[in-house]
Amino acid sequence: MADATFLALTVITIGSAIAALEMRSLIYGSIALMGTLGGIAGFFLLLDAPFVALFQLAVYVGSIAVLILFTVMLVKRELIFKKIEDKRRKFAGIGLMLVVMISLGAVFLDSGIKTMITDEPPVDFRDIGADFVTYYWPALILMGLILAGTVTGALVLARREDVENDQRAN
Amino acid sequence: MSVIAPKFKLSEFIKSLFDNAFWGLLLMVLVGLPAVFMVLFVIEMPVINGELLTPFLALSWIADPSRTLPIVHAFMATDMFRIMAFPGFGFAALLAAGTIFIERKMLAKLQLRVGPFYCGKFEGILQLMGDGLKLISKEIIIPAKADKPIFWAAPVLFVATAAAFVALIPVAPGWVVADVDLGLLAVFAVIGFFPIITILSAWSANSKYPFIGGIRALFQMVSFEIPLILSLLGVVILTGTLNLSEIAASQSSFPWIIFLPVGAIVFFITMLAELERIPFDLPEAESEIVAGWLTEFSGMMYGLVQLGTYLKLYAFAALFVVLFLAGWHGPMVVPPFPAEILTEGIVMGPITAKIPGLPLFTQEMLNGALWFVLKTVGVIFFILLPRGVFPRVRVDLLLSLGWTKLIGLAFVNIFIALGLLYAGVLGPGGLQ
Numbered sequence: 231m232a233d234a235t236f237l238a239l240t241v242i243t244i245g246s247a248i249a250a251l252e253m254r255s256l257i258y259g260s261i262a263l264m265g266t267l268g269g270i271a272g273f274f275l276l277l278d279a280p281f282v283a284l285f286q287l288a289v290y291v292g293s294i295a296v297l298i299l300f301t302v303m304l305v306k307r308e309l310i311f312k313k314i315e316d317k318r319r320k321f322a323g324i325g326l327m328l329v330v331m332i333s334l335g336a337v338f339l340d341s342g343i344k345t346m347i348t349d350e351p352p353v354d355f356r357d358i359g360a361d362f363v364t365y366y367w368p369a370l371i372l373m374g375l376i377l378a379g380t381v382t383g384a385l386v387l388a389r390r391e392d393v394e395n396d397q398r399a400n
Numbered sequence: 401m402s403v404i405a406p407k408f409k410l411s412e413f414i415k416s417l418f419d420n421a422f423w424g425l426l427l428m429v430l431v432g433l434p435a436v437f438m439v440l441f442v443i444e445m446p447v448i449n450g451e452l453l454t455p456f457l458a459l460s461w462i463a464d465p466s467r468t469l470p471i472v473h474a475f476m477a478t479d480m481f482r483i484m485a486f487p488g489f490g491f492a493a494l495l496a497a498g499t500i501f502i503e504r505k506m507l508a509k510l511q512l513r514v515g516p517f518y519c520g521k522f523e524g525i526l527q528l529m530g531d532g533l534k535l536i537s538k539e540i541i542i543p544a545k546a547d548k549p550i551f552w553a554a555p556v557l558f559v560a561t562a563a564a565f566v567a568l569i570p571v572a573p574g575w576v577v578a579d580v581d582l583g584l585l586a587v588f589a590v591i592g593f594f595p596i597i598t599i600l601s602a603w604s605a606n607s608k609y610p611f612i613g614g615i616r617a618l619f620q621m622v623s624f625e626i627p628l629i630l631s632l633l634g635v636v637i638l639t640g641t642l643n644l645s646e647i648a649a650s651q652s653s654f655p656w657i658i659f660l661p662v663g664a665i666v667f668f669i670t671m672l673a674e675l676e677r678i679p680f681d682l683p684e685a686e687s688e689i690v691a692g693w694l695t696e697f698s699g700m701m702y703g704l705v706q707l708g709t710y711l712k713l714y715a716f717a718a719l720f721v722v723l724f725l726a727g728w729h730g731p732m733v734v735p736p737f738p739a740e741i742l743t744e745g746i747v748m749g750p751i752t753a754k755i756p757g758l759p760l761f762t763q764e765m766l767n768g769a770l771w772f773v774l775k776t777v778g779v780i781f782f783i784l785l786p787r788g789v790f791p792r793v794r795v796d797l798l799l800s801l802g803w804t805k806l807i808g809l810a811f812v813n814i815f816i817a818l819g820l821l822y823a824g825v826l827g828p829g830g831l832q
Contacts, residue, residue: 257547257603264596284585292592293622299596300618303603355582356640 236276243269256302264295278352469755476760479577487571489563495776496710501528503784510788535703543696547604554601555697555704561593562711569718570645572728572768583644584636587719588629591674594712595621598683598693605696613692616795617676617683623802624673630810631666634817635723638826644719648727655726659820663813664724666806671716671783673802675709678787682795717779718772725775728768736763 246265253259267290274283362370436455445453461467475481482488501516505523508515520526542551568583568590570576580586595618602614636642638659639650657664673680684692697705721727737759745754793801820826 257550257600261550261600280580280582281585284582284589287589288585288592292589292596292625296592296595296599296618296622299599300615303599 235272239269239272239276243273256305257299260295260299260302263298264291267291267295280352281355281358466755469758469760472760482575482577483567487569487575488567488577491571492563492566492711492714493707495714495773495780496707497528499710499713499780499784500706501525502780503787506781506784507788532703535700538699540699540701541696543605543607545606546696547606550600550604551696552701554597554604555701555708557597558594558601558708559704559711561590561597562708562715565590565715566711566718568644569715570648570722570727571718571772572765573645573649575765575769576645579645580643582642584632584642584647587644588625591625591628594674601697602693605693607696609689609691609695610693612689613683613685613695616685617693619795620673620676620680620683620798620802623799624670624806627666627802627806627810628670628674630807631663631670631813632723633810634660634663634813637814637817637821644722648722648729651726652729655724655729657724659826660724660813660817662809662816664720666809666813667720667724668782669806670802671720672786673798675713675716675783677713677783679790679793680798681792682798685792713780713783714776717776717783720779721772721775725779728772730767730771730774732763732767734763734767734770 243266246262246269249262250259250266253262267286271283271286271291274280274286440455447453451457462471476486484490504527505515516524516527518524519530542548565587567577568580568586570579578586598617598621599614602610602617605611635647635656638656639647641647641650672678676683682692684694686692689695694702694705741755742758745752
């Protein structure tokens with residue numbers, strides 16, 4: 231059962247990833263990107279990590295894909311993109327991807343992944359949370375600081391002088 | 401001679417009825433019955449009580465009153481019943497339909513109008529049915545330059561997402577379609593799909609007003625999702641679980657709104673914004689941009705979007721009840737099922753009818769569902785009320801409200817929850 235689901239998810243993920251690259255229409259490309267991200271969420275579900283899967287859906291599909299979609303919709307694409315059609319580049323890209331995938335796969339298969347016990351019960355997300363605030367607390371604080379710095383930076387960058395508008399009475 | 405249909409002839413009408421009956425019979429005999437027999441030939445029927453369950457036996461069991469209730473019982477235990485009927489789609493759609501009518505009538509009363517009046521004998525109670533018939537019979541018009549696949553898919557996806565949201569809501573103890581361990585996170589994930597569908601449908605219509613409305617909807621939904629999520633973290637901190645059933649069950653002695661009123665207020669305001677209800681109805685501001693992102697929808701496509709909107713309204717109100725108003729908890733008001741019917745049966749003169757399979761629902765479930773519906777209807781009333789009272793806010797006020805004030809208040813709420821936890825008022829060793 232898991233195998234059929236896995237195969238279906240693989241087809242969805244890889245197929246929509248290829249579609250996201252190859253689609254002529256940018257909107258359909260970003261919809262296909264949503265398919266890829268949703269497929270990855272499905273993989274996390276199969277791996278007994280529903281917490282990560284739901285965050286993948288909420289953050290990647292719900293926010294980042296929306297951001298991409300929104301940007302694409304507001305852009306006049308003829309003005310900023312120059313199409314470069316080149317068969318050789320395409321095949322070189324596919325070849326490079328195959329080389330990378332095969333070498334990564336070889337590394338994974340060589341790393342003893344086959345001897346892993348696969349029917350262990352899933353880790354409770356409460357344990358992960360407890361680990362984060364006890365053993366891994368420096369990493370948590372570092373992440374928090376980086377995120378806070380990023381948000382502050384974004385706010386500083388997005389700040390603008392208020393436009394004086396004579397028509398507004400306030 | 402009729403004015404509406406001048407070429408109407410009663411004889412033609414009766415002839416067409418007979419025609420339809422003839423063709424129906426013919427198709428059933430030539431296609432339907434052979435199909436049934438082929439299915440019966442392939443499927444192995446189960447053996448029950450030493451008898452092979454033939455279709456004849458199954459039909460006679462259904463007609464047997466002493467067997468009917470157990471069959472209904474067995475059907476009610478299936479997932480199909482839960483998804484289609486009680487805690488799932490049917491129940492929510494019924495409440496949503498009621499909401500539409502109540503909204504129109506209540507708004508009319510608030511504004512000293514009459515509202516729906518003529519359809520149905522009493523106060524226009526059949527108005528909704530009439531509207532539904534009208535929507536179904538209307539032509540579906542698709543704009544010439546629309547992106548057809550997305551435009552067709554958007555209403556269906558909208559209803560499907562709203563139904564997925566409804567499926568996560570526990571209505572009574574044990575009565576929930578999908579009892580997910582991470583229910584609240586699943587709710588956040590499902591809410592994230594609404595802006596995508598909205599902006600896609602708005603873009604695919606290839607029209608000015610839907611696009612403006614869609615972009616407004618996107619701004620509003622994405623920026624209010626953050627205070628929405630933050631305002632619910634207080635409840636999660638206090639209960640230590642993300643499962644909605646457990647959160648509802650944890651409020652047996654007091655609802656969380658007593659301890660987290662700030663969170664409840666923030667959640668209520670963000671709820672209004674997510675639902676595009678009136679102080680925040682910029683995405684479909686009918687006096688500025690026709691009907692916002694719904695402008696190009698017609699016929700049943702508009703009907704589907706409307707159904708999805710009200711399903712979403714029910715789901716948000718129910719989420720408020722589950723998280724802050726103690727879900728299904730309430731004083732036991734439903735009387736217990738009379739025990740003599742179970743032991744002696746119903747005595748009607750000389751006849752005594754013993755009905756196996758009673759009671760259909762337990763007392764707890766009926767009481768829980770009753771309180772849940774009462775509270776949800778109350779919350780829905782408070783969601784509808786601003787429509788008769790408030791004007792629409794400006795978009796920059798809306799965004800600054802969401803990004804500065806509500807997020808700040810949500811953090812205040814989180815610190816209140818942490819304070820209650822660390823002071824020992826709640827949590828282990830405290831009240832609960």
